[in-house]
Amino acid sequence: MKCKPIHVRLKRRKKNRPSKTQQCINTTAQPDAAGIDIGADEIVAAVPPDRDAVSVRTFSSFTGGVHELRDWLLACGVKTVAMESTGNYWVTSFDVLEQAGIEVYLVNARHVKGVPGKKTDVCDAQWLQQLHAAGLLKKSFRPAQDILPLRYLMRHRAGLVSELSRQVLLMQKVLTEMNLKIHHVFSDLDGVSAQAIITAILAGERDPATLAALRDRRCKSSEQTVISALQGDYRPEYLFVLAQCQSQWLYQLKALAELDERIEVLIKGIAPLPNDGDDAAEGAPPPALKKGKPPGKNTLRMDLQTEAARFYGVDLGAIDGVGSGLLGVMMSELGTREQILNAFPTPAQFCSWMGLNPANDISGGKVLKAKTRSVKNRLADAFRLCALGLANAKGLMGQYSRRIKGRLGKAEGITATAHKLARVVYAMIATGRPYDETEAFKITPQNRKKQLNKLEKQAEALGFQIVAIP
DSSP states (O other): OOOOOHHHHHTSOOTTOOOSSSOOOOOOSOTTEEEEEEOSSEEEEEOOTTSOSSOEEEEESSHHHHHHHHHHHHHTTOOEEEEEOOTTTHHHHHHHHHHTTOEEEEEOGGGGOOOSSOOOHHHHHHHHHHHHHTTOOOOOOOOOTTTHHHHHHHHHHHHHHHHHHHHHHHHHHHHHHTTOOHHHHSSOTTSHHHHHHHHHHHTTOOOHHHHHTTSOTTOOSOHHHHHHHTOOOOOHHHHHHHHHHHHHHHHHHHHHHHHHHHHHHHHHHOOOOOOTTSTTSTTOOOOOOOOOOOOOTTSOSSOHHHHHHHHHSSOGGGSTTOOHHHHHHHHHHTOSHHHHHHHOSSHHHHHHHHTOSBOOEEETTEEEEOOBOOOOOHHHHHHHHHHHTTTTOOSHHHHHHHHHHHHHOHHHHHHHHHHHHHHHHHHHHHHOOOOOHHHHTOOOHHHHHHHHHHHHHHHHHHTOOOOOOO
16 A cells, blocks of 8 residues: 655644635624634634634534534524535525524525635635625525425425426336337326336237227227227236336325325414405415416416415416416515515516526626526426416517527427516516506517617618607
8 A cells, every 4th residue: 555755744734724725805794703614524614713623614514503503603602604505505504594693695606716825624714704794605505494394295296296207207118118008098197097007908808809998988098099009919028017017106196196285284273474455465365366378287276376375365276377386486496565665675686697698708898708607496397387488479479489489499489488487476476467468568668769770771771760759
């Protein structure tokens, strides 16, 4: 076994020795600030140098270590802490410190990436402490405590729905190898007719006519077509895998039903805060609801439109393209009306958090980049799905979607339509007024100026001149 030379080993930095490469910056903005570097096995915390003889300490990530970290920060008089959002390792420390009355800043790792000197946990903790003390860090959005259980279960539900679709695809793969074209004659492989036939096949039935008789009367495929599709290769290994896939699908379907019941209890238990002088105030009459589309098979089995109207004081389902899927994600990711307005005072901040508005990069008067930021956001994805469903809508929102996709392209047009939807939703929540598409698409002075410039260029190209009517 080879060992490093002694002069190399002596240069190794001790675990909690402060970094000499970091320069001091103005720390008067928040003098009671600390920085924490979160890891899977250990947590490194840094406090102002005048609070303790050892200003940087390392703690275990076990629960006892997190409690020791809390006690040490309180003894040092720390009132606010900054930590990076490293995976989900930060959750326990965040909750423990927040319950102790310490304001926790969960910051984006990209915002604090440039650490001078060597890249170590000690340097990261010290750099976070200095930046936070100088007031240079922004707090990431996290819902209120009463919304966190709902968000956790809704995200778990999304994974469960994804796993359900995976089992359906596996059943389709096995049926293709058996040359049973069930998924060609029925619209859904997880529908009543297809599942009744698969169950009968696994029970030992092989007669195509008997299997075809199990189809629902609303099936559009003829009986002879279904009989022809049920002539295949019933090999034992195929049947074994098909039985396991269906068993997994049925188990997850039962788990999804139990989860939906739990989510419904949580949603009904959340009471929006009253706001005096507002339409969303307690005691105000509920808004009239527009009858929307029936919920899809993957949405919650509850009246989300009514619950969303209770959360926000307006009927968001009246907007073309907005359905139960978006309402469920919005309620679980953001919370109630007051919580949204407190977190995002302006529609620009709301859309920027989702990464739906252009992030302009201008230098020397020249636009270097004007694209949206690469942000992974569940609510932004839900808005994009709503925009995708406006392809054949007849209202002004559908016309806007088709027009903007024709001008920018399909992908960029969907993002632009999602941006428009997000602004309309925010405006309804902030003002408490019902949806009015003429108000949402009224011509603003900025749009009028753009139209006038476009007409002047077209007239000049054709040899004409535009003259305003007095």
